[in-house]
Amino acid sequence: MVDAVAAISAVVLLALVTMATRVGGVWIMSYVRITPRVEAFLKYMSVSVLISIVAATTWAAGPRIWLAVGTAALVMIASRNAVGAMLVGTTVAALARNFGF
Amino acid sequence: MTGMAGDIPRSDQFERPRFTASGVRRGSREIAPIAAFVIPFGIAFGVAAFAKGISPGISVFMSIAIYAGASQFAALDLWYAPLPLATLALTVLAVNARHILLGAALAPWLLQIPIVRRLAALLLLSDANFAHTMAVRDRGETDAGILFGSGLTMWIIWIVSTAVGALAGSLLGDLSRFGFDAVMVAYFTAVIVGWWKGRSDLFPFVTAAAVAVAGTYVLPAGWHIIAGALVGGIAGVWRHG
Numbered sequence: 001m002v003d004a005v006a007a008i009s010a011v012v013l014l015a016l017v018t019m020a021t022r023v024g025g026v027w028i029m030s031y032v033r034i035t036p037r038v039e040a041f042l043k044y045m046s047v048s049v050l051i052s053i054v055a056a057t058t059w060a061a062g063p064r065i066w067l068a069v070g071t072a073a074l075v076m077i078a079s080r081n082a083v084g085a086m087l088v089g090t091t092v093a094a095l096a097r098n099f100g101f
Numbered sequence: 102m103t104g105m106a107g108d109i110p111r112s113d114q115f116e117r118p119r120f121t122a123s124g125v126r127r128g129s130r131e132i133a134p135i136a137a138f139v140i141p142f143g144i145a146f147g148v149a150a151f152a153k154g155i156s157p158g159i160s161v162f163m164s165i166a167i168y169a170g171a172s173q174f175a176a177l178d179l180w181y182a183p184l185p186l187a188t189l190a191l192t193v194l195a196v197n198a199r200h201i202l203l204g205a206a207l208a209p210w211l212l213q214i215p216i217v218r219r220l221a222a223l224l225l226l227s228d229a230n231f232a233h234t235m236a237v238r239d240r241g242e243t244d245a246g247i248l249f250g251s252g253l254t255m256w257i258i259w260i261v262s263t264a265v266g267a268l269a270g271s272l273l274g275d276l277s278r279f280g281f282d283a284v285m286v287a288y289f290t291a292v293i294v295g296w297w298k299g300r301s302d303l304f305p306f307v308t309a310a311a312v313a314v315a316g317t318y319v320l321p322a323g324w325h326i327i328a329g330a331l332v333g334g335i336a337g338v339w340r341h342g
Contacts, residue, residue, distance in 0.1 A: 002182045007159045010184045014176060014193045015166035021197040022226045025204020026211050026219065037338055039209065044305045044337020045330050046206035047296045049199050050232065050289045051306055052313030052329030057286050059314045065283055072287035073294050082236075082291040083134045089287025 068093035117243065118210050120218040124246020125253070132233050132251035138284040139229070139255055140262045142170050147266020153177050157267035164263040168225065168256055172196035199326045203231045207248070210238065214245050225252025232292045301340050309333025 002010075032038065058069050072089030076082065143164065150160035155177075163173055172193040179189050203226055204211075211219045222245050230251035237247055293306070312332040316325025 001154065002180065002184055004156075004159070006182070006184055007155070008162065010186060010189060011159065011163050011166050013186060013190055014163075014172070017190050017193050018167050018169050018172065018197050018200070019224070021194065021200035022204060022223045023220060025201040025206070026208045026223060027204075028201070029205050029208030030212055040341045041334040041338045042206045042209070044309075044341075045202055045334030046231075046235065047293060048305065048309035048330040048333025048337075049202055049326060050228070050293055051309045051333060052316075052326045053228070054286050054289045054293065055310035055313045055329065056317045056325050060317065061286075065286060068283035068287050069290050072290040076291040076294040080295065082288065082295060085291035085294075086135070086138065086284060086288040089290065090284045093283030093287070 064093055064096040067096050118213040118245055119243060120214045120222060120245045120249070122246065124244030125250035126246075127244075128230075128234075128247035128250025128252075129254045130250075131237070131247070132230060132254045135229060135233060135288065136251075136255045136258050138288055139170075139258045141284060143259050143262025144266035146170060146173055147263040147268070149174065149177055149266075150263075151267050153180055155180060157264065160267045161260060161264050164260045167193070168259055169193075169197050169200075169227070170259070195321055195324055198324075199228075199330065200226055202327070202330050203228070207231070207234070211245060211248075218245070222246075222248045222252075225249060225256050227252060227255055229288075230255050232289070236292065236295065302337075304340055305333050305336035308336040 054069065058065055068089040071092045072085040075088045076085040079085070146164070147157070147160055150163070150173075151157065155163075163176070167173055167176075175192050175196050176189055179185055179192060204223060207223075207226075211222060214222070226248070230248060233251050234242075234245075234248045296302075297306075309329045309332055313325045313329030316328040320328060
């Protein structure tokens with residue numbers, strides 16, 4: 001059993017580490033000149049964070065999540081509505097679950 | 102809008118990034134429908150922490166202080182006495198290193214607002230309020246208060262849902278029954294499709310995805326996201342820089 005003082009100290013340490021990652025990116029960029037190439041890099045890097053999360057999660061998941069991701073993409077292409085795409089994708093995942101995927 | 106003596110309007114004054122209370126309020130409202138996706142993850146974290154023998158007070162404190170879901174889940178695996186502080190810190194750093202990328206992407210904007218407000222805006226930075234902020238910025242938004250306001254809503258929902266999970270979540274059973282486990286990927290998919298500008302994006306997008314998937318096999322936990330993001334950025338410069 002972890003005692004309360006040790007637990008609270010550990011959480012504070014992890015919070016400081018996380019806070020450093022939150023302010024670190026902007027701090028680093030205040031010492032680097034932002035050219036059009038740097039801007040293109042940042043733009044593609046930022047969307048690639050989301051791509052990486054989705055790709056790795058979907059790869060490791062089963063057909064139910066593949067269906068949800070595919071449906072969300074199609075709804076977004078058709079409607080350009082992100083919340084709608086999220087809701088339809090989630091509903092498909094719930095239905096697929098109940099049909100035994 | 103102006104016309105007062107001594108107040109000489111310059112067009113760029115209205116384009117400059119700012120951070121206002123009205124931006125905070127708008128951000129906190131706009132993110133609400135999206136922030137709902139945090140609820141199942143918060144509940145799941147509360148339940149998982151409770152199953153690990155962590156008291157509700159400590160798991161709620163984790164969500165208040167750390168407020169980074171994936172890293173909090175990762176920390177549960179290392180939660181035993183005596184606490185392995187170095188391993189815990191490095192694991193949380195690895196999972197959360199992607200925040201550095203998010204902050205760097207926001208830097209051209211945030212470096213133009215005063216430092217105290219800049220730090221405030223960053224305190225509650227997460228994948229979701231980053232995605233929302235970048236989307237409204239694409240539409241011409243100049244108020245960085247949006248980032249803080251949307252983060253505030255996400256943070257409060259994360260704390261409350263952790264508490265619900267820690268206290269009562271174990272009664273709900275398997276959350277995948279409700280499709281909740283698909284909410285985050287479905288939303289991120291929608292954001293990625295929304296960002297798609299044309300066929301020249303295919304190469305950077307596919308490269309990022311391939312590197313991230315390969316990274317899950319060969320890199321320590323969390324680092325596949327960093328690898329995919331860096332390679333996607335380099336591929337984007339190669340195509341567009």
